Amino acid sequence: MNIIISKTKDEASKKVAELFASDISGGVIKTVGLATGSTPLDFYKYLRAAQPDCQAITTVNLDEYVGLAANHDQSYSYFMHEHLFKDVAFAKHYLPDGLATDSAAECARYDEVLAENPIDWQLLGIGGNGHIGFNEPGAAFDGKTQRVQLTEATLAANARFFDSIEEVPTEAYSMGIGSILNSEKIVLLAFGEEKAAAIKAMIEGPMTNEVPATALQNHANVTVFLDEAAASLLTK
Ligand code: GLP
Secondary structure, eight states: OOOESOOOOOOHHHHHHHHHHHHHHHHHHOOEOOOSSSSSSSHHHHHHOOOOOOOEEEESSSSSEOOOOOOTTSHHHHHHIIITTTOOSEEEEEEOOOSSSHHHHHHHHHHHHHHHHHSSEEEOOOOTTTOOOTTTTTTTTTSEEEEEOHHHHHEEEEEESSGGGGGGGGGGEEOOOHHHSSSSEEEEOOGGGGGGGHHHHHHSOOOOSSSGGGGGGSSSSSEEEEEEETTTOOOO
């Protein structure tokens, strides 16, 4: 893993936007995997400002809440539209459908999307418990798209975006860890001291399903962008 530590989240996000622009400039990147959450917000802000040419690029998102329509203001589809897609033009967007009535068919459809659009560049955040996408502790490292139950810790962490914790969807569709590991290149961002323990476990800890992000230790091309707070527990 390449670890890049910046003083601030803003500085790190700017570097990620520069890396993205330089990686896509050669035209070899056809599909990017995108993530939601508060972590990539500044990265998206810099992309909106820089306006890289993404017209030939397809996007595939990691996850979506079960039960939320694409136009619900807390859906990940809405998040992507608001923070990126309405200002930067891409060729095509894919996200799981939170309103799908047949879960197995929806997971199979998304796996098909991933098979047809192999991810060249995958952006990731990380949960305080080490989750990636919505692959919670215990998730299999070779997993495909699944309908998953969110943990109490994740519900509590995501409650800040809703009026109350009762409104946070308890399930989501998530790309599996196996599909994430199929990406050619992975760029993981983590900011703030609340991510420091997960980052230490991901980088220095043993590989274990209990910390889903440790699966990345097996991948040949991972770059991790941290601010000083998220890097504060690293010892090596
Ligand atoms: C969410 C998302 C993840 C994200 C993580 C961290 O639940 N499913 O893709 O990386 O939790 O969120 P945040 O960036 O808001 O801390």
